[in-house]
Amino acid sequence: MRYISTRGQAPALNFEDVLLAGLASDGGLYVPENLPRFTVEEIASWSGLAYHELAFKVMRPFVTGSIPDADFKQILQETYGVFAHSAVAPLRQLDSNEWVLELFHGPTLAFKDFALQLLGRLLDYVLAKRGERVVIIGATSGDTGSAAIEGCRRCDNVDIFILHPHNRVSEVQRRQMTTIFGDNIHNIAIEGNFDDCQEMVKDSFADQGFLKGTRLVAVNSINWARIMAQIVYYFHAALQLGGPARSVAFSVPTGNFGDIFAGYLARNMGLPISQLVVATNRNDILHRFMSGNRYDKDTLHPSLSPSMDIMVSSNFERLLFDLHGRNGAAVADLMSAFKASGKLSVEEERWVEARKLFDSLAVDDAQTCKTIAEVFTKTGELLDPHTAIGVYAARECRRSLATPMVTLGTAHPVKFPEAVEKAGVGKALELPAHLADLFERPERCTVLKNDLKAMQAFVSEHGNRGKPL
Ligand SMILES: Cc1ncc(COP(=O)(O)O)c(C=O)c1O
Ligand SMILES: N[C@@H](CCOP(=O)(O)O)C(=O)O
Numbered sequence: 001m002r003y004i005s006t007r008g009q010a011p012a013l014n015f016e017d018v019l020l021a022g023l024a025s026d027g028g029l030y031v032p033e034n035l036p037r038f039t040v041e042e043i044a045s046w047s048g049l050a051y052h053e054l055a056f057k058v059m060r061p062f063v064t065g066s067i068p069d070a071d072f073k074q075i076l077q078e079t080y081g082v083f084a085h086s087a088v089a090p091l092r093q094l095d096s097n098e099w100v101l102e103l104f105h106g107p108t109l110a111f112k113d114f115a116l117q118l119l120g121r122l123l124d125y126v127l128a129k130r131g132e133r134v135v136i137i138g139a140t141s142g143d144t145g146s147a148a149i150e151g152c153r154r155c156d157n158v159d160i161f162i163l164h165p166h167n168r169v170s171e172v173q174r175r176q177m178t179t180i181f182g183d184n185i186h187n188i189a190i191e192g193n194f195d196d197c198q199e200m201v202k203d204s205f206a207d208q209g210f211l212k213g214t215r216l217v218a219v220n221s222i223n224w225a226r227i228m229a230q231i232v233y234y235f236h237a238a239l240q241l242g243g244p245a246r247s248v249a250f251s252v253p254t255g256n257f258g259d260i261f262a263g264y265l266a267r268n269m270g271l272p273i274s275q276l277v278v279a280t281n282r283n284d285i286l287h288r289f290m291s292g293n294r295y296d297k298d299t300l301h302p303s304l305s306p307s308m309d310i311m312v313s314s315n316f317e318r319l320l321f322d323l324h325g326r327n328g329a330a331v332a333d334l335m336s337a338f339k340a341s342g343k344l345s346v347e348e349e350r351w352v353e354a355r356k357l358f359d360s361l362a363v364d365d366a367q368t369c370k371t372i373a374e375v376f377t378k379t380g381e382l383l384d385p386h387t388a389i390g391v392y393a394a395r396e397c398r399r400s401l402a403t404p405m406v407t408l409g410t411a412h413p414v415k416f417p418e419a420v421e422k423a424g425v426g427k428a429l430e431l432p433a434h435l436a437d438l439f440e441r442p443e444r445c446t447v448l449k450n451d452l453k454a455m456q457a458f459v460s461e462h463g464n465r466g467k468p469l
Contacts, residue, residue, distance in 0.1 A: 001063070003015070005028035007026040010028060014065055021224075022223060023202055028321075056072065067125070071125065088236075089103055091240055092379075104409060106147070108147045108150050110411040114232070119151055120148075120150075120153075124154075133158070135158075135217070136158055139162075139164075139197035140169070143411060144220060153180060161458075165309075166191050173307075175439065181444060183465045183466040190449075190450055194309055195310065200452050211469060212469045214464075231266045249404065251405060253389050267357070275399050279360070279392070282364050284362035289344075298311065305365075305385040307411065368419065371391055372385065373425055377425075383413060385416050385419035387410055387411065388419075446458065
């Protein structure tokens with residue numbers, strides 16, 4: 001499998017090189033040159049497979065030529081063996097034909113574990129084979145950071161730097177990152193917002209001099225391997241609900257557009273998905289695009305769903321690439337105009353094409369709390385605020401009551417006590433056993449100004465197991 005850039009100017013890479021990349025050298029994002037497509041019969045034959053076996057069937061075409069089948073199978077078995085639920089991603093029914101896919105049974109209690117547990121193991125495998133060390137710089141609004149640290153902490157050949165917006169993640173999320181010690185683990189709180197952190201990561205790919213020749217790898221969803229792993233659970237859910245013989249709809253709490261883009265790819269790979277609902281909080285740039293063809297930058301507002309406090313949505317570029325007939329030059333022009341003006345819209349017919357599949361809704365904090373309370377009272381299922389946004393948007397945007405609607409349950413409510421408390425459900429939240437002493441553990445974190453050079457200087461000073469690069 002070869003991967004090409006959405007801006008058309010970077011060299012094509014194989015899976016191993018795409019895993020060890022982030023942004024392409026032309027500033028674009030890597031996507032498969034040709035997406036594999038499965039027949040309905042083939043997908044139907046996967047019914048009843050264990051999660052790791054299904055993961056192998058879905059992802060195999062993406063890694064072919066880079067990772068031998070036997071090694072990939074073993075990596076997948078280990079990856080999904082660490083999840084606390086035997087079904088890995090269980091479905092919970094809320095109402096008639098309405099479901100939540102619980103994606104929070106991994107070690108850090110968010111959907112990010114599905115990809116980052118795999119990514120850590122793949123990096124270990126590939127770097128050991130190459131005898132190479134890398135530096136990771138990742139940006140987090142709370143969940144990617146801890147999942148990436150957990151996924152990579154045992155990697156011998158990785159130094160990981162995670163940037164989070166100072167005082168803008170929940171305390172549980174912060175502690176999940178800052179209480180993990182190791183001379184290759186570095187937490188940096190940036191005095192800015194998530195978009196500032198994300199921009200620093202992207203700017204670092206553009207100018208890597210500060211790394212003195214060490215390779216820079218991404219753990220955010222700009223890394224193709226993240227998206228690849230997230231495709232699998234759409235197949236997993238649909239197969240349990242009568243797919244592929246019937247269509248399924250999904251509602252996805254959305255920020256960087258990675259998770260929902262994985263659903264879009266699952267559909268293009270042959271899985272009958274009739275509708276994808278983009279569910280945002282008040283940081284609603286994606287909703288404004290889907291509802292009115294306006295992708296315009298705005299001010300970023302803190303919300304009760306902090307992981308989705310994102311303005312510039314990385315993976316939207318991957319969708320734009322497809323909407324423009326995979327014309328890299330057109331995407332490069334659009335993205336440079338967006339960089340200059342902070343505004344983007346597409347030709348009417350391209351937007352209409354997107355709207356055939358995508359609907360959207362922006363949900364405010366009050367409605368988020370109301371939904372947490374309502375669902376808890378009716379079903380006993382305690383939703384985290386991100387998932388609650390997905391459930392409310394699913395109910396509002398649903399096209400057919402006859403089609404199963406699955407909301408992705410992206411995080412465990414215990415990570416967001418403020419929202420749960422505001423919802424007034426009166427249920428005590430208990431951290432799982434492996435995190436029971438989280439609030440007693442010492443923390444380690446460096447606070448830095450919102451300044452690219454200061455962050456890069458910190459990385460060069462500590463990038464070799466805490467020593468200078
Ligand atoms: C709990 C939670 N829900 C939803 C999202 C949105 O996912 P994406 O950025 O892939 O759209 C995130 C992070 O981005 C998250 O941490
Ligand atoms: N919500 C994320 C933000 C980063 O998104 P990513 O999927 O591109 O890593 C987080 O919790 O960090």
